[in-house]
Amino acid sequence: MLSRLSRGLAVASKRQAIRRTALxxxxxxxxxxxxxxxxxxxxxxxxxxxxxxKEPIMSNFGELPHGEIPEPLKYVRPFHITTLSNGxxxxxxxxxxxxxxxxxxxxxxxxxxDLETTGTSYLLQKMxxxxxxxxxxxxxxxxxxxxxxxxxxxxxxxxxSYGLKxxxxxxxxxxxxLGDMLCNNTLNSAELELVKQEVSMEHEAxxxxxxxxxxxxxxxxxxxxxxxGQPIKGDRDMNSTLRxxxxxxxxSANYIGDNIVVVATGDVSHEQIVDQVEQNFASLxxxxxxxxxxxxKPVYVPALLMLRDDEMIxxxxxxxxxxxxxxxxxxxxxxxxxxxxxxxxIDQNAGHLNDVQ
Numbered sequence: 001m002l003s004r005l006s007r008g009l010a011v012a013s014k015r016q017a018i019r020r021t022a023l024x025x026x027x028x029x030x031x032x033x034x035x036x037x038x039x040x041x042x043x044x045x046x047x048x049x050x051x052x053x054k055e056p057i058m059s060n061f062g063e064l065p066h067g068e069i070p071e072p073l074k075y076v077r078p079f080h081i082t083t084l085s086n087g088x089x090x091x092x093x094x095x096x097x098x099x100x101x102x103x104x105x106x107x108x109x110x111x112x113x114d115l116e117t118t119g120t121s122y123l124l125q126k127m128x129x130x131x132x133x134x135x136x137x138x139x140x141x142x143x144x145x146x147x148x149x150x151x152x153x154x155x156x157x158x159x160x161s162y163g164l165k166x167x168x169x170x171x172x173x174x175x176x177x178l179g180d181m182l183c184n185n186t187l188n189s190a191e192l193e194l195v196k197q198e199v200s201m202e203h204e205a206x207x208x209x210x211x212x213x214x215x216x217x218x219x220x221x222x223x224x225x226x227x228x229g230q231p232i233k234g235d236r237d238m239n240s241t242l243r244x245x246x247x248x249x250x251x252s253a254n255y256i257g258d259n260i261v262v263v264a265t266g267d268v269s270h271e272q273i274v275d276q277v278e279q280n281f282a283s284l285x286x287x288x289x290x291x292x293x294x295x296x297k298p299v300y301v302p303a304l305l306m307l308r309d310d311e312m313i314x315x316x317x318x319x320x321x322x323x324x325x326x327x328x329x330x331x332x333x334x335x336x337x338x339x340x341x342x343x344x345x346i347d348q349n350a351g352h353l354n355d356v357q
Contacts, residue, residue: 080270087257087286090277092270100266102174103163104182108254109156110232112293119234120242120250123195125155127247128162130191132184147173157228168267172276179280182255187244196239203236210316218320221305226298253290
C-alpha cells in the first residue's frame, strides 16, 4: 500500500515539475516577443477594441444623450410608392449598384386555407415555375438563366413571396417573368402530381429539419383551434387529395390587387417598374366577391408541449412569446430588439450534432 502511494506521489511531483517548466518557458517566450516588437521600428502594437466595445462610436461621436441617433445614421434612402388602378402597390428604393431585386408579396398563406385544402398555398407557390400559357417550364427556366437571375420563393402562414435577383438592366424583364408566372400559370394536372411528390419527400425529410419541426409544433400548440396552427406544407395525408381546382379557387380568392405589393430595389427607375407592372399584372382584379378565410384574430394559448424522439442525440428547446403583428405600432421596435439579441445557428456552429443538414 505504501509503495503504491509513494509511486503516486512521485508521478504527481514529476507532472507538477513539467507544468512549472512549461509555464516558465511560455513566460520567457512571451517576454522575448515583446522585447523584439518594442525594439523593431518596423513593427507597431495597437490594442484593438473588443467586438462589442463602444470605443469606436465614442471616438467618432462622443457620448450621445440617451435615445439620440448619430447624424450620419439619420439618412433615409429615397422611397417611392404608386397604387395602380387594380389596387396593386408598386414600391421602389434606389440603391446604387449593379444588381437589382424585384419581389412580389401576396397577403395570403396557409392561414387562408381550411382543413380540407391545407397545403394549397404551398403547392401553388411551387407551381409558379411549372409553365405558363406562353412558356413551357423549360422555356421559363431558360429565360431566367439567360438574364443571369436568381429565383426565390417562400410560403408562410400569412404571406407568400416570389422574387428575382438580376442585373439592374434586366429589372423590367424580371417584372415580366414574375407577372407571367403569377397571372398566366397553366396549373397543369400532370405537373401538380410531380410537385406533390416533391412535397411528400419534403414531409419525409422533416426529421432532419429540427428548427422547422420545432416551429410547426409551437404554432400548433399555441393556435391549435385556428388554421395558423396548421403546417405551412399542409397535412401529409391530405396532400394526395388536392387537385388543380383547389389551387385555382385559392388563386381566385387571394391573388387580387388589394393583396399584392411589388417591390424593386437597386439602381432602378420607379416609373419604368410601374409601367412594367401595369402591363404584366393587368389581368388581376382589384378585389373579389369570395370572402377571405380565417381573418378573425386567433386566440393565443400559452402551453407546454414535449415531444420525445429517442433517435435524437441532443434536445431542441424553444421558448416563444406572443409578439406584435406586422401591423402593430411596436413591430419594428420588436425587430430591432431581435437583432440586438442576435442569434446562434446550430447548423453553422455545431453541424456534427444530430447530423444537421
